[in-house]
Amino acid sequence: MTLAAAALYGFVLPLVELTYKKAKQEISYALVMEIQLVMCLVATGFCTVGMLVNNDFKVIGKEAREFELGETKYYVVVIFTAIINQCFFLGAIGVVFCASSMLSGVVIAVLLPVTEILAIFSFNEKFQAEKRASLALSLWGFISYFYGEIKQSKKKKPDPEIEMASSLPSNTLKSSV
16 A cells, blocks of 8 residues: 555656646646645545545544543644645645656655654664665665756756857858858
8 A cells, every 4th residue: 555655646746747737827826725725625535535434533532542642632643744744745746836746756755764864863763774775765866866957957058159159140150151
């Protein structure tokens, strides 16, 4: 299920970028918020149906009572997790709006090991092989992306002689040749 979720999420950002490109109206902040709202409503509906089918709503009260920090803090954690996730998704969609889905994916990939490193310091977890591999792969992807961007930007820089020649009138070019 985790791999399927990762694969599906891998399609979300490029599809949002495609939606922006195919839109027949100017992409504005309001439209970005509208797309985010629709995506979240569909996701909420999908999850709600799944929870209804599995009778998961009945378990929430039991989980809250068994939560180590108390029932009230359980609901606070659930609510703040929902709010933080909405901010995260809005930020990811915002990066797609301002740059590209590739950059958004790279930023997300870099943030995953950052959370693992923060967990090591905050919760005194061990820095195991999986976390080291995750950190190394994420940093490798991040560096590769920016290295590729730098190489592409160097290719796109116009040659000053060609630029100067193209700015001259055509009859000047003929007489100088």
